[in-house]
Amino acid sequence: MSRPTIAEVARAAGVSVASVSRVLNGLPATEEMAERVQRAVGELGYVPDARARSLKVGRTFQLTLAVADVGNPVYVTMMRAVESVVAAAGYRLVVTTTGPEIVDEVALVRGMARGYADGLVISPLRVDEDLIKSIRECEVPVVVAGNVPAKAGVDTVRANSPKGMLLAVDHLVSRGRRRIAFLNGPADTVPGTARAKGFADALKTHGLEPAAVAEAADFTFTAGRAAAPELLEGRGRTGSGSSAFDAVVCANDLLAVGLMHELAAVGLLVPADVAVVGMDDSELAEQCFPTLTSVNLGSAERGRRAAELLLARIEDSTRTPRRIVVQPALSVRGSTP
Amino acid sequence: MSRPTIAEVARAAGVSVASVSRVLNGLPATEEMAERVQRAVGELGYVPDARARSLKVGRTFQLTLAVADVGNPVYVTMMRAVESVVAAAGYRLVVTTTGPEIVDEVALVRGMARGYADGLVISPLRVDEDLIKSIRECEVPVVVAGNVPAKAGVDTVRANSPKGMLLAVDHLVSRGRRRIAFLNGPADTVPGTARAKGFADALKTHGLEPAAVAEAADFTFTAGRAAAPELLEGRGRTGSGSSAFDAVVCANDLLAVGLMHELAAVGLLVPADVAVVGMDDSELAEQCFPTLTSVNLGSAERGRRAAELLLARIEDSTRTPRRIVVQPALSVRGSTP
């Protein structure tokens, strides 16, 4: 005995399918009609088929959030923010993970044409012409949580990495650190390039030179650990307990935590010997030890604004694309003196 | 200019819609037919509508994974495992979060009847009659990643908490610890009760009494911190550097990390003064400091097996429900001597 359809409900209630549909969708109907339909629905345990409904109305009332790495806690924050906004608007949120390959992201955006969802929030690590093209041509509204060129003409919510870097460096300088190193993620990613430039500019405003720079293979904990030796050895440490740098800014929290493990392994104390600043201010920043001073790039707000932008564009697809920049703030914790 | 439909492709190619559909689905066709269709598809940029397709064939080729808390890194592991299995079978995985309320989970399971996906893997924290009933009556196959009564008659993959507890306690005892405390999550959850009983039994096999027991409000970092004082004060510490217990087993990694912060705050050293063992062996266990000895409850394997069970049931809905138990292993790290 399979699921009842609207036709069976109509028969049971002795009315037409149109009336059942109307009652179920809250369109005007007489009291008696509503009651008969509701009774039949209850008795049969009828549940409308979302597939048929969305085929007919052309909307699924689902929204997709695509992130590169579910293991990165910054996405947890963003996900929660997006979810709360879209849920309030009556949409379900489905989360998918794209993997690090840009072709996967292009495939995902193209795939949206199949009608899986009514909109997409995507947070790409790498952006190229193909991806922008696919976003522009996408059948459903897409909001990018990240940085894409203004000329791309797409709705965007992004962080202010340079400003964030400045906050980090200002803070370290104010605590007396001058030999500041930088642990970046892959430089061929959008955040990677933005943060590299931000770091260089921030140092310049203080008239400083980078004490050391290393580039991790990914924005992950493991990559952070793996890149630490490059930072430690590359600039010729002078001896244990002392090093070429007295502070490190990291491109995200996972890298920072990975680095802190390696610092501990070679006997360097955080923050006494080396101060560490992360970025993202994710849950991990207060879970690690020592707790991590981190630049809050507004992931929750970015998620919220991205969701709002998406909903607005679904309402009105003709509005001119907006580019929102969320300002950073510094969360000072135990990893800086 | 809206998306082209199969009818427009057929017209452009000068063939029937049936032929287009056949070519696209890899059914036999002449070389010339295939080529004409492919050309038209390419020229128009045709992408089949998943909604229409799933309405007709009765399958969406999507599978849902529902977890209670995306912030818990154990689910990251499980999610990755599930994703890799279902992707290999040609399904998309969509992840949704249920929140801690059991009514949300029931609503989710009931909602599957709308046809959002072809199957569901759900990992519920709390289980009651309603939830079991909704799972039994669900229109699509459901696999529970967790512990439900055998009489429920549903496919299940669960961890062996008691055995895991035994591993933890054995390990601590072998390292000379005798005054072992327990930091549990909510006792009204399935893992909460299982782990409480497991802990008590494990201590009994060694002829020990619990040194202290506390119950956190949630399986979260914050709740772990908040519950720490109960553990520390409840059993009357004698002075700083010494306490009523010399080891703590925690019901999951997040709780363990939360506790470790509070231990540090009162000057207790891990593992010198207090050894700490977590459960789940999540990514967090190697990210925290000191690294956390943790009971690997096989979350990756549970995810993998759950996905396989789901696929098998989709193939054959009549097979008798299976109950798989995944055995634990201990990952020894820095938090135990």
Add this chain to the structure above:
DNA sequence: GTCTGGCCTGTAAACGATTACAAGAACGAT
């Protein structure tokens, strides 16, 4: 009493695919 206008309700046509069925073509066997 007839007409107008406003509700309700029902009939039937979509939405965009898949697929059962039938018809036509090609081909070899008799």
Add this chain to the structure above:
DNA sequence: ATCGTTCTTGTAATCGTTTACAGGCCAGAC
């Protein structure tokens, strides 16, 4: 030359909804 087989292709029904349209009914106005 005819028939039967096989292979390919097209026609049309179908999946389960929503909704445009029309018809029926009733009330009120003239």
